[in-house]
Amino acid sequence: MKKSFLLIAISLLILSCKKEKSKTENIEPSLIRGEFILIDGAAVIMGKDFIYGVIINEMTKELAEKVEPLQREEYDMVPVVVKGIIRPNDSNGIEKWKEIVEIKEIIGVSAPTSELPTKINSSEADESPNDGIEEE
Numbered sequence: 543m544k545k546s547f548l549l550i551a552i553s554l555l556i557l558s559c560k561k562e563k564s565k566t567e568n569i570e571p572s573l574i575r576g577e578f579i580l581i582d583g584a585a586v587i588m589g590k591d592f593i594y595g596v597i598i599n600e601m602t603k604e605l606a607e608k609v610e611p612l613q614r615e616e617y618d619m620v621p622v623v624v625k626g627i628i629r630p631n632d633s634n635g636i637e638k639w640k641e642i643v644e645i646k647e648i649i650g651v652s653a654p655t656s657e658l659p660t661k662i663n664s665s666e667a668d669e670s671p672n673d674g675i676e677e678e
Contacts, residue, residue: 569627571646577619577654580606587643588619594628595639601648608651623649 576589578596585596585606596602601624609620625647631639 571625571627573623573649574626574628574643575623576621578605578609578622578624579617579619580609581617586639587622587624592641593639594641594643595631597642597644599644601645605645605648605651608648612651612653614654618654620654621652623651625649 574587574589574594576587576592576594578587579585580596580598580602583598585598585602587594587596605622605624609622612620624643624645626643626645628641628643631642
Protein backbone atom coordinates (compact mmCIF):
# COMPACT_ATOMS: atom_id res chain seq x y z
CA MET A 543 0.00 0.00 0.00
CA LYS A 544 2.80 2.41 0.91
CA LYS A 545 4.70 1.59 -2.28
CA SER A 546 1.68 2.23 -4.52
CA PHE A 547 0.90 5.50 -2.73
CA LEU A 548 4.53 6.61 -3.15
CA LEU A 549 4.49 5.62 -6.84
CA ILE A 550 1.27 7.59 -7.45
CA ALA A 551 2.63 10.64 -5.60
CA ILE A 552 5.88 10.63 -7.61
CA SER A 553 3.96 10.19 -10.88
CA LEU A 554 1.71 13.16 -10.08
CA LEU A 555 4.71 15.28 -9.14
CA ILE A 556 6.51 14.48 -12.41
CA LEU A 557 3.42 15.11 -14.54
CA SER A 558 2.63 18.41 -12.84
CA CYS A 559 6.20 19.64 -13.36
CA LYS A 560 6.03 18.83 -17.09
CA LYS A 561 2.75 20.72 -17.49
CA GLU A 562 4.14 23.76 -15.67
CA LYS A 563 7.22 23.84 -17.86
CA SER A 564 5.22 23.54 -21.08
CA LYS A 565 2.97 26.48 -20.10
CA THR A 566 5.91 28.88 -19.93
CA GLU A 567 7.57 27.57 -23.09
CA ASN A 568 4.47 27.50 -25.28
CA ILE A 569 3.21 31.05 -24.81
CA GLU A 570 1.69 32.03 -28.11
CA PRO A 571 3.03 35.39 -29.43
CA SER A 572 0.41 38.11 -29.95
CA LEU A 573 0.04 40.19 -33.09
CA ILE A 574 0.87 43.80 -32.20
CA ARG A 575 0.15 46.80 -34.45
CA GLY A 576 1.56 50.11 -33.34
CA GLU A 577 4.25 52.71 -33.79
CA PHE A 578 7.83 51.87 -32.85
CA ILE A 579 10.76 54.00 -31.76
CA LEU A 580 14.21 53.18 -30.37
CA ILE A 581 16.14 56.04 -28.75
CA ASP A 582 19.21 55.87 -26.54
CA GLY A 583 18.83 52.17 -25.80
CA ALA A 584 15.11 52.37 -24.90
CA ALA A 585 12.40 51.06 -27.22
CA VAL A 586 8.62 51.58 -27.17
CA ILE A 587 5.66 50.31 -29.18
CA MET A 588 2.59 52.54 -28.90
CA GLY A 589 -0.89 51.70 -30.17
CA LYS A 590 -4.27 53.34 -29.86
CA ASP A 591 -4.90 51.98 -26.37
CA PHE A 592 -1.54 50.69 -25.15
CA ILE A 593 2.11 51.54 -24.67
CA TYR A 594 4.63 48.74 -24.17
CA GLY A 595 8.27 48.93 -23.25
CA VAL A 596 10.29 46.67 -25.55
CA ILE A 597 12.97 44.25 -24.41
CA ILE A 598 16.13 44.98 -26.39
CA ASN A 599 17.19 41.79 -28.16
CA GLU A 600 18.37 40.83 -31.66
CA MET A 601 14.85 41.15 -33.13
CA THR A 602 14.48 44.64 -31.63
CA LYS A 603 17.80 45.69 -33.15
CA GLU A 604 16.75 44.25 -36.52
CA LEU A 605 13.45 46.15 -36.33
CA ALA A 606 15.31 49.37 -35.48
CA GLU A 607 17.48 48.89 -38.59
CA LYS A 608 14.37 48.48 -40.77
CA VAL A 609 12.65 51.50 -39.19
CA GLU A 610 15.61 53.91 -39.37
CA PRO A 611 15.46 54.68 -43.13
CA LEU A 612 11.73 55.45 -42.84
CA GLN A 613 12.09 57.97 -40.00
CA ARG A 614 11.80 61.57 -41.19
CA GLU A 615 13.43 62.89 -38.03
CA GLU A 616 15.10 61.44 -34.94
CA TYR A 617 11.92 61.18 -32.84
CA ASP A 618 9.56 60.01 -35.61
CA MET A 619 7.61 56.86 -34.71
CA VAL A 620 7.14 54.33 -37.53
CA PRO A 621 4.13 51.97 -37.94
CA VAL A 622 5.06 48.31 -37.45
CA VAL A 623 3.36 44.95 -37.17
CA VAL A 624 5.17 42.39 -35.02
CA LYS A 625 4.51 39.20 -33.12
CA GLY A 626 5.64 39.30 -29.53
CA ILE A 627 5.10 37.98 -26.06
CA ILE A 628 3.45 40.53 -23.75
CA ARG A 629 4.37 40.16 -20.10
CA PRO A 630 3.83 42.13 -16.91
CA ASN A 631 6.91 44.22 -16.14
CA ASP A 632 9.00 42.65 -13.40
CA SER A 633 11.35 45.66 -13.60
CA ASN A 634 13.97 44.05 -15.83
CA GLY A 635 15.59 47.40 -16.45
CA ILE A 636 12.46 48.81 -18.08
CA GLU A 637 10.95 50.47 -15.03
CA LYS A 638 8.42 52.90 -16.52
CA TRP A 639 6.08 50.44 -18.27
CA LYS A 640 3.40 48.25 -16.72
CA GLU A 641 3.76 45.72 -19.52
CA ILE A 642 6.70 44.84 -21.73
CA VAL A 643 6.91 42.98 -25.00
CA GLU A 644 9.58 40.66 -26.32
CA ILE A 645 9.55 40.78 -30.12
CA LYS A 646 9.61 37.31 -31.67
CA GLU A 647 8.86 38.07 -35.34
CA ILE A 648 8.73 41.14 -37.58
CA ILE A 649 5.67 41.01 -39.83
CA GLY A 650 5.90 44.41 -41.51
CA VAL A 651 7.18 47.97 -41.39
CA SER A 652 5.57 50.87 -43.25
CA ALA A 653 6.32 54.53 -43.80
CA PRO A 654 4.69 57.02 -41.43
CA THR A 655 1.47 58.41 -42.88
CA SER A 656 0.82 61.39 -40.63
CA GLU A 657 2.39 64.75 -41.20
CA LEU A 658 5.18 65.94 -38.98
CA PRO A 659 4.15 68.43 -36.32
CA THR A 660 4.69 72.07 -37.21
CA LYS A 661 7.89 73.43 -35.77
CA ILE A 662 7.99 77.01 -34.61
CA ASN A 663 11.41 78.55 -34.49
CA SER A 664 11.83 81.64 -32.41
CA SER A 665 14.36 84.21 -33.37
CA GLU A 666 14.90 87.45 -31.48
CA ALA A 667 16.67 89.16 -34.37
CA ASP A 668 13.95 88.55 -36.98
CA GLU A 669 11.15 90.69 -35.64
CA SER A 670 10.62 93.01 -32.74
CA PRO A 671 7.38 92.69 -30.75
CA ASN A 672 6.16 96.08 -32.05
CA ASP A 673 6.48 95.37 -35.79
CA GLY A 674 3.35 96.31 -37.62
CA ILE A 675 2.06 98.46 -34.76
CA GLU A 676 2.23 102.19 -35.21
CA GLU A 677 2.92 104.34 -32.19
CA GLU A 678 1.30 107.77 -31.78
